[in-house]
Amino acid sequence: MTTHAPQAGQSVTLPTTLNEAVAALTDMPAAVPVAGGTDLMAAVNAGQLRPAALVGLGRISEIRGWQYQDGNALLGAGLTHARMGRPDFAALIPALAAAARAAGPPHIRNAGTLGGNIATAAPTGDALPVLAALEATLIIAGPGGSRREIPVSHLLAGVEMLRAGELIGFVRVPLLHAPQVFLKATGRTGPGRSVASVALVLDPARRGVRCAVGAIAPMPLRPLEAEQWVARLIDWDNDRALVPEALAAFGEYVAAACIPDPAPEPDGSVPTLPPAVLHLRRTVAALARRALGRALS
Ligand SMILES: Cc1cc2nc3c(=O)[nH]c(=O)nc-3n(C[C@H](O)[C@H](O)[C@H](O)COP(=O)(O)OP(=O)(O)OC[C@H]3O[C@@H](n4cnc5c(N)ncnc54)[C@H](O)[C@@H]3O)c2cc1C
Incomplete structure (x- = not known):
């Protein structure tokens, strides 16, 4: 894990594992996680947010891919829209690939991530109706290596919230093998x-x-x-x-x-x-x- 101080009073921590990222957020309650930065930097540039410290998620390789698990796909929160739009992913979860291909211009799709789309929870988030229709489950990483699962609809409806220090680690999506x-x-x-x-x-x-x-x-x-x-x-x-x-x-x-x-x-x-x-x-x-x-x- 590396830490930089680009401006006086503001640090950027770059963990390489999900647990390190959670530990950094727990140690610095004022820190904000940042993945692709497409939503976060828009808020900073608009003067709506002045994070005291940032925890960058871009070096955490365990959340940048996906794996198969008991008839499901376990998607890393760090998957970019560009990656999800590629043909191999489209063969797996066609609707999510279509949403990823439609998620803004190319530079946004190259940087923006699945986890950021969910955490922002904007009504216009294109991954969200797909995850709702698929009845996806979020796997939340918490302090001390803990993991808990919540239906994506619970997070979007505000029934359950991310707690301090928690991160969206993975999204479990059932593989339906149908259009x-x-x-x-x-x-x-x-x-x-x-x-x-x-x-x-x-x-x-x-x-x-x-x-x-x-x-x-x-x-x-x-x-x-x-x-x-x-x-x-x-x-x-x-x-x-x-x-x-x-x-x-x-x-x-x-x-x-x-x-x-x-x-x-x-x-x-x-x-x-x-x-x-x-x-x-x-x-x-x-x-x-x-x-x-x-x-x-
Ligand atoms: C010009 C433009 C056009 C866009 N067009 C579209 C569009 O057509 N469709 C669409 O859906 N979106 C669009 N977006 C929105 C944006 O690109 C997506 O929401 C993107 O998926 C956000 O991901 P990110 O990695 O950039 O998030 P970030 O900006 O890094 O983070 C967003 C928020 O999520 C939090 N966060 C990020 N990762 C995690 C995590 N793993 N766990 C917990 N919290 C986390 C951050 O703290 C922050 O609060 C657009 C944005 C721009 C600027």
């Missing part, structure tokens, strides 16, 4: 933050369809009833194709679950959604319809 799709809509052409995104995975072993909608709420939304409804329509033992009307109905079901109609007024009239919200709802419906169509085609 998965991630689609996102942006406000402009070219790389951009999601206005809405949909991750959809098929789980043939459980005869399930799992879907999560990102960017339209503080955390990814799971339209559980729409998932169950469409899973019952699919002929899992034969051709899994659905007619266009069923795909469209799924899209509408997902969109209505995530962006419901307003409650009726006391006089019984039903207010209409504002045009921008209606447009967002149509976008979500189109993304969900296309995602299911691609997964089943």
Whole structure:
């Protein structure tokens, strides 16, 4: 482990193991972990954050790759978007690779990491709906070499938080060996933050369809009833194709679950959604319809 002091009063510690990083954070409660720095440095440059010390995670090789474990992939939190976008990773977890390929311009994808995307927990974080649809589990490294596991949805919903000195070490993702799709809509052409995104995975072993909608709420939304409804329509033992009307109905079901109609007024009239919200709802419906169509085609 090496320590530098680039500015008076600010130190940068560069551990080479996860346990060293946790120990450095425990020893320096004011220190902040930094992986690719794409979110953190944006906050520093905007004057929103002035960390007294930094613990850099970039030299920890144990969290920069992945390994197989009992039908799951154990992904290191230090995997970059660029690495996850490569073909070998795409063959393993196609939806996460698609999200990684869509996560900003190349210099951001080269530096930005899976762990940073999760810890920032921005609504526009593209990995988040994928991890929600995959029902991924986070493995958290804590003081004294301890490890604890929490469902990613618990962290994103604020049910469980990272405690002082803890780091996201790994993400466990079930390998489903079936089609998965991630689609996102942006406000402009070219790389951009999601206005809405949909991750959809098929789980043939459980005869399930799992879907999560990102960017339209503080955390990814799971339209559980729409998932169950469409899973019952699919002929899992034969051709899994659905007619266009069923795909469209799924899209509408997902969109209505995530962006419901307003409650009726006391006089019984039903207010209409504002045009921008209606447009967002149509976008979500189109993304969900296309995602299911691609997964089943
Ligand atoms: C121009 C631009 C465009 C972008 N476009 C997109 C986009 O299209 N889609 C998208 O999803 N994101 C986008 N981002 C956001 C960003 O690139 C991602 O969220 C990235 O994955 C963050 O990872 P990082 O390694 O850079 O995190 P860092 O900036 O290093 O850290 C972010 C936060 O996470 C914490 N942290 C990092 N690693 C860990 C860990 N292992 N355990 C606990 N805490 C940790 C840090 O302390 C910090 O609070 C964009 C950013 C920029 C600047």
